[in-house]
Amino acid sequence: MNEFDPTWAFRVVDVTGVLANGLLGGAVARTHRFDAVGFVVLAIASGLGGGMLRDVLLNRLPVALTDPWYLGGALVSAAVAYLLTLEGRPARRLLAVADVLALGCWSATGASKALGIGLGWMPAVMLGVITAVGGGVIRDILVNRVPAIFGGSPLYATVAVVGSVEMVLLQGAGHPEAGMALSIVTCAALGLVARRRRWMLPGPGAFSLPRPRWRPRRHPGPRRPRDRHDGAW
Template sequence: MSDLSEAVIEASRFLDLTGVLSNAILGGVVARNERFDAIGFATLAIVSGLGGGLIRDTLLQKGTPIALTDPAYIVTALVGAAIAFLIPVQGRSWNVVFPWVDALALGTWAVAGATKTLAVGLGALPAVLLGAVTAVGGGAVREILLRQVPSVFGGNTLYATPALLASGLLVLLDRLGHPTVGLAVGTLAGAGLMLLSRWRQWQLPEAYHLEPIRVWRRRPPSKDRQGPPDKGRQGRGNR
């Protein structure tokens, strides 16, 4: 693993908090649609904004999750909840802005999660995996709380794939000695692929619904298909 400079770590933290704010606002928008009160807004904002990072840090087992030790994370999530609570972020303008906010959150979180995984000494594959978990984990937990099938499982435009691309590019460029470039390229590539998939309606292929193989069953021959009696067999049977 390449040595990550303080500047890269600070840039990663900034991107992480940007993702927290973006997803907290998205959680607040969902709370408004569900007609939740202020507690509901705060809960969905915190789950959406901090869920992926909490899952990542718990899996890394390198101390208390940063969302619980750095006050900026919870404060940022609550700010996102307050924005969604006080400002009716909906309508045509929101429909234009929402895809960009969602894509920005996904891209920033993917590279931030991958960067932190590399920083604790894990390899490329865990970094790509936990980068994607950081990006999609909060939204998945939020949808589970609302008794919905997580959108990351399919049935919609690309979601987890852009996160994997973003974290993969971060890991690749980090290995090549350009971690700072990896932060920018990974974020833009992940967000760009997500926006492009929305525009082009790209989806991953679903499994074909094949009929089960019919098991052969022995059936007695019909009378009209039976041949003439076997005289020899009859004779042996009469003995």
């Protein structure tokens, strides 16, 4: 009996994330009433931008250019978003689930690749976050929009940090498959709860230190001489 190979499951989640984020890029293109070229560009940027940016920083040929499943998935999602209007609660929920699953997969993949070439834990976490959120940032910049991870949206980059740290810890302990699985499950759970509960990081000035109140010291005045009749009784 053949043993289960977890890499295939991770690959399915990875490509599914490309499809989901490509559809999200297509939704942005529809909002701006772009033509077919705009749909393709935003789908590729949203679905593949983070991984391509990671590979460029690691001085490697982007996987999206060598594996046809990735670029093909982005093009398929662009075509679907262009031809169909994905509206309604079921479609939004399905995209949300696929998005957070990919969030964990991509953050773990970025951290693992950084560790694989000998980088430390801090740049590994950073590259994990870049892999997970870079595509959305590029997509928002292309449409002249402030990236959603900069604030005002449910936790996303913070969740990617958690997934990246988990991968760093477990790969360092010699269990990369467990790190990938834990990152996917944790990011999916945290991401969905954050969206439902609208968890956000506090804005600037949310916390403040109490201002000390300095009171000037009162110097006692000259003592009034005691009258001889005071306290006579």
